[in-house]
Amino acid sequence: MAKVNVSDSGTVGSSVLSLDSIRESLIRQEDTIVFSLIGRAQFPLNSPAFEGSPSLDSANSSSLTEFFVREIEFLQAKVGRYENPEENPFFLDNIPHSVFPTHKYPTALHPKALSVNINKQIWDVYFKELLPLFVKPGDDGNYPSTAASDLACLQALSRRIHYGKFVAEVKFRDAPQDYEPAIRAKDREALMKLLTFEKVEEMVKKRVQKKAETFGQEVKCISDSGDGSEKKYKVDPFLVSRIYGEWLIPLTKFVEVEYLLRRLD
Amino acid sequence: MAKVNVSDSGTVGSSVLSLDSIRESLIRQEDTIVFSLIGRAQFPLNSPAFEGSPSLDSANSSSLTEFFVREIEFLQAKVGRYENPEENPFFLDNIPHSVFPTHKYPTALHPKALSVNINKQIWDVYFKELLPLFVKPGDDGNYPSTAASDLACLQALSRRIHYGKFVAEVKFRDAPQDYEPAIRAKDREALMKLLTFEKVEEMVKKRVQKKAETFGQEVKCISDSGDGSEKKYKVDPFLVSRIYGEWLIPLTKFVEVEYLLRRLD
Numbered sequence: 001m002a003k004v005n006v007s008d009s010g011t012v013g014s015s016v017l018s019l020d021s022i023r024e025s026l027i028r029q030e031d032t033i034v035f036s037l038i039g040r041a042q043f044p045l046n047s048p049a050f051e052g053s054p055s056l057d058s059a060n061s062s063s064l065t066e067f068f069v070r071e072i073e074f075l076q077a078k079v080g081r082y083e084n085p086e087e088n089p090f091f092l093d094n095i096p097h098s099v100f101p102t103h104k105y106p107t108a109l110h111p112k113a114l115s116v117n118i119n120k121q122i123w124d125v126y127f128k129e130l131l132p133l134f135v136k137p138g139d140d141g142n143y144p145s146t147a148a149s150d151l152a153c154l155q156a157l158s159r160r161i162h163y164g165k166f167v168a169e170v171k172f173r174d175a176p177q178d179y180e181p182a183i184r185a186k187d188r189e190a191l192m193k194l195l196t197f198e199k200v201e202e203m204v205k206k207r208v209q210k211k212a213e214t215f216g217q218e219v220k221c222i223s224d225s226g227d228g229s230e231k232k233y234k235v236d237p238f239l240v241s242r243i244y245g246e247w248l249i250p251l252t253k254f255v256e257v258e259y260l261l262r263r264l265d
Numbered sequence: 266m267a268k269v270n271v272s273d274s275g276t277v278g279s280s281v282l283s284l285d286s287i288r289e290s291l292i293r294q295e296d297t298i299v300f301s302l303i304g305r306a307q308f309p310l311n312s313p314a315f316e317g318s319p320s321l322d323s324a325n326s327s328s329l330t331e332f333f334v335r336e337i338e339f340l341q342a343k344v345g346r347y348e349n350p351e352e353n354p355f356f357l358d359n360i361p362h363s364v365f366p367t368h369k370y371p372t373a374l375h376p377k378a379l380s381v382n383i384n385k386q387i388w389d390v391y392f393k394e395l396l397p398l399f400v401k402p403g404d405d406g407n408y409p410s411t412a413a414s415d416l417a418c419l420q421a422l423s424r425r426i427h428y429g430k431f432v433a434e435v436k437f438r439d440a441p442q443d444y445e446p447a448i449r450a451k452d453r454e455a456l457m458k459l460l461t462f463e464k465v466e467e468m469v470k471k472r473v474q475k476k477a478e479t480f481g482q483e484v485k486c487i488s489d490s491g492d493g494s495e496k497k498y499k500v501d502p503f504l505v506s507r508i509y510g511e512w513l514i515p516l517t518k519f520v521e522v523e524y525l526l527r528r529l530d
Binding site: 028031032035038039042064067068071072075076078079080081083084087099100103104105141142143144145147148152203206207210211214215217219220221 | 293296297300303304307329332333336337340341343344345346348349352364365368369370406407408409410412413417468471472475476479480482484485486
């Protein structure tokens with residue numbers, strides 16, 4: 001397997017980008033995603049937060065959640081968040097400069113392809129399709145905490161999906177001869193085929209289901225002796241597996257294809 | 266047991282504040298705290314983020330983390346976070362008005378006592394005592410993500426500790442005759458005794474240790490058959506129990522005492 005040496009900064013712990021290190025990161029990110037979904041599921045849907053409850057400031061017509069995410073992203077840019085190629089903003093067109101000295105992150109991605117950003121699509125999918133699946137309906141008025149939880153979910157999902165850029169880069173460097181013809185032919189279908197490993201996808205879906213069972217259970221002081229009563233979970237584990245299978249994995253592969261299509265530019 | 270009716274807003278699910286509902290919330294908050302500690306433990310100490318790496322803007326002499334938390338709090342206030350009596354800011358002296366219509370939270374606390382805020386102390390304890398215990402030493406330069414994780418921990422710990430105000434209110438209303446003499450005598454020691462239930466504290470410590478074992482384990486697709494190899498956790502479960510026993514529980518009781526001392530004003 002090709003190893004991509006990305007250490008141009010002498011940074012501790014980031015000397016080599018390999019498919020193994022990428023897998024390790026994706027596995028760690030599963031925990032973060034499951035934690036964030038469980039965190040969000042504490043609150044009901046609270047749709048007025050993101051469906052445009054009007055601001056009291058007439059100059060601003062966005063929903064509370066959109067206002068919150070826009071402003072947070074601006075602030076996070078000011079402490080250097082988007083210098084990290086793993087992070088992709090939802091709203092920033094022009095990323096403001098950091099007011100603090102920034103870390104030089106390794107440049108592992110192809111310059112002409114690294115700007116792939118499908119956060120607009122992730123935003124829509126999240127609020128229209130995913131959220132209603134895993135939270136209770138209802139409105140408890142607790143919008144500030146809800147927006148903070150939505151941000152945690154959105155950023156965790158976005159990081160995972162855009163990690164496809166690193167996956168694609170390593171796979172390409174590992175076997176450029178396999179990818180180049182399909183890239184030159186702009187053959188999305190062929191690229192998708194090259195990037196699809198059903199066995200791996202099934203394993204990921206099983207593992208996240210198990211993580212949702214483990215992290216979403218009620219932990220009690222005295223062990224449950226298995227009295228036959230049905231276990232309750234904070235988020236339905238099968239649903240987490242579905243979210244991966246129907247949205248996260250396909251969107252990640254979509255990013256991989258988009259990246260590869262620009263890989264020879 | 267006295268039940269404090271706090272429904273002055275018709276809010277779903279907040280009609281009655283009882284010791285049971287408070288305990289339920291504290292148990293749910295344990296999950297959030299353990300999740301946030303595990304999230305922070307992904308990064309090394311990264312002390313330059315909070316020990317004053319100077320800003321490039323000469324008007325600002327705070328550390329990256331302090332700058333970040335100050336600005337986030339200002340922004341969160343603008344979406345109404347601090348209308349919720351469960352939330353207490355670290356830095357805001359004057360809380361700016363929300364630019365969105367705000368939720369009317371039930372007023373359960375005594376007006377002269379609700380402003381108890383020990384976040385200055387929590388900040389110091391967190392960075393000087395807790396953080397070095399549960400994260401690896403080192404510096405990987407990833408300060409923006411580290412600051413976001415620190416904020417998640419700080420807010421989760423602060424919410425838990427300041428929940429002492431609700432605990433104290435319900436205990437007081439349950440048996441004012443037990444508390445009034447000690448409050449009038451400003452007898453902190455007597456109040457602390459009235460508020461201490463060692464058995465309950467031991468149970469909490471055991472439960473959070475088990476939560477850290479459960480949530481901080483490596484979840485694999487194939488079940489570990491218990492081959493005798495030592496289990497690895499993302500945060501040492503015993504440490505989480507210690508953090509509760511030596512810091513969180515005593516600080517919560519400190520808030521309870523401070524609140525009660527103002528309860529008859």
